[in-house]
Amino acid sequence: SSELTQDPAVSVALGQTVRITCQGDSLRNYYASWYQQKPGQAPLLVFYGKNNRPSGIPDRFSGSSSGNTASLTITGAQAEDEAEYHCKSRAGSGYHLVFGGGTKLSVL
Amino acid sequence: QVQLQESGPGLVKPSQTLSLTCTVSGDSITSGSYYWSWIRQPAGKRLEWIGRFYPRGKDSYNPSLNTRVTISVDTSKNQFSLKLSSVTAADTAVYYCARGWDYYDSSGFDYWGQGTLVTVSS
Helix, strand or coil, rough: CCCEEEEEEEEEEECEEEEEECHHHHHHHCCCEEEEEECCCCCCCEEEEEEEECCCCCCCCCEEEEEEEEEEEEECCCCCCCCCEEEEEEECCCCCEEEEEEEEEECC | CCCEEEECCCCCCCCCCCCEEEEEECCCCCCCEEEEEEEEEECCCCCCEEEEECCCCCECCCCHHHHEHHHHHHHHEEEEEEEECCCCCCHCCCEEEEEEEEECCEEEEEEECCCEEEEEEC
């Protein structure tokens, strides 16, 4: 299957660490990229590739990948990190991009 | 600073063709380093990649939309456009244009338009 699966919702206490995961067969061959989306806003790239963070993204955002699972970790979550997070990768055949269903992160 | 801006009708009748344009500033859509995509998001649903214009490679479309989608470019205006034919209510979504890249060890969309809501209704 070319689908990417994410948990619909995750919560974290302020200042604690949270891991958001993305599962899919294509992740065995392609790195994921991660997007933060706040209500009414366009997605914002926060992590991509093996270990890349765009300029301006806090270093509390990190990523990893193992087998068919990609993960986005927020170390020391802040209130402003409350958002929906989407993963994206290639699908298995041809050139086709797919997004995960999104994980809504609540910072308590 | 790269900026993208979507424009087009916010209301389209069923069976008609949805047409949107993305105007790019701060980068040339023909530079070749990046490709230019359309992505949509129905309310409460996941983001869906529609397709891309790739100036130095192959244009590609989502297989589920392939027969209804055309992406064209106007290099004189640094714009790229989306046409989606035979629309139904299921095509109601916020439509985004975005700049992307795709290398062996990394890929992503680094700049996005603000998005435009298109409603399909009679």
